[in-house]
Amino acid sequence: MAAEDALDLGLDVWLSPELWNHTPERTLAYLAEAARHAETIRTAAGVGASASAAAAPMAGRRERVVLSVATEASFFLRGILPGRTFAARTKNPAAAIRAGRHVEPLAKFLADAAAVARREFGGPISYASLPFERVDWGLFDFVGVDHYRYVTSEPHYERILERHLRHGKPLVITEFGMRAYRGAELDPDLLTTGLISWPTVALSARRVPFIRPRLQTGKAARLQTGEPTHPQSSETTHPQAGKATRPQASKGPLRDEALQARRVAEDLAIFERMRVAGAFVTQFDEPLLTHDADPRFDLDMSGFSLVTTPQRKKKEAFHAVAHHYAGGPGRLGVPFSQP
Structure with a gap:
């Protein structure tokens, strides 16, 4: 064994x-x-x-x-x-x-x-x-x-x-x-979420259409520039899932x-x-x-x-x-x- x-x-x-x-x-x-x-x-x-x-x-x-x-x-x-x-x-x-x-x-x-x-x-x-x-x-x-x-x-x-x-x-x-x-x-969230958008991971595991597990790209960009990692930001709702997802950032995670x-x-x-x-x-x-x-x-x-x-x-x-x-x-x- x-x-x-x-x-x-x-x-x-x-x-x-x-x-x-x-x-x-x-x-x-x-x-x-x-x-x-x-x-x-x-x-x-x-x-x-x-x-x-x-x-x-x-x-x-x-x-x-x-x-x-x-x-x-x-x-x-x-x-x-x-x-x-x-x-x-x-x-x-x-x-x-x-x-x-x-x-x-x-x-x-x-x-x-x-x-x-x-x-x-x-x-x-x-x-x-x-x-x-x-x-x-x-x-x-x-x-x-x-x-x-x-x-x-x-x-x-x-x-x-x-x-x-x-x-x-x-x-x-x-x-x-x-x-x-x-x-x-x-990253102060190292031990919790990291960059993961866990709702998208969960929805993907349930095979919700059009949902693909993703990273919080906006947060990744802020870590790279030294900006605060929890700024006030808007969220969008996915029409099929009805779940909040972060918009893409111009600079993604590295x-x-x-x-x-x-x-x-x-x-x-x-x-x-x-x-x-x-x-x-x-x-x-x-x-x-x-x-x-x-x-x-x-x-x-x-x-x-x-x-x-x-x-x-x-x-x-x-x-x-x-x-x-x-x-x-x-x-x-x-x-x-x-x-």
Whole structure:
């Protein structure tokens, strides 16, 4: 199985079951089922291992199978921040976060999740947290944080890493990366929409006539000229879909794979310098964000992926990651993340 192949290559296997937008009770039931499957994988690790893995004792291989109990629960779970949907919870979360409304329900969920995981799974566990979440890391074996370096976070990026390192447990960056368009590192929407016009993506997936997934070209032009990314602008309505779409800008988005590759390589260098135990690049591929020769419809440039869809062409960031890990022993332990 894939887990055995990864262990043979000297990688750790992190299992991250996800059930988004459900109640804590339903999510914990799902976690229990997933943890039982994870334990089956863990106990099988080392059985029938290839000759190349002979140097890795069975017990050591089993300890390299890790279960992550959840990801960014404040946003993806109902009942922690206000809002029934992910979109509602992430629309304007700052006030609720400053008020600490998430602290108590998050702490309860994570305590329950850790207990469920320990009951069903015998290996190490972790949680992929948001930088603002207060987590009792005594419940877990690894500290995990999704941490992106861009215009909003860059001034205090390393300070947040230092805070997480002070817990005295191995720190793993459970998500990091960069999009592949000019000005992405300056985009305050890097972690939400990027350049994607998500209504057109959704309508295209539903095969609405005349709708083709597209980028917000006006915003791309403003990023390139340094103008504000949220100016007041008019919108037009598509006659068939009745949905708002942005008019085309005279200057469209510019693909910038070199930016993505440079920023990912810089992040890996930061993690190494600060002795982070491992890091997951977001992400290997993004099936919804397809590559197109027409920049208006090249959704891939607004993705974090290392290869294009559907071509599976390796992007410059793929080669940057490969070059980093070609350094051999001493490099970070976990090169890729896949949802």
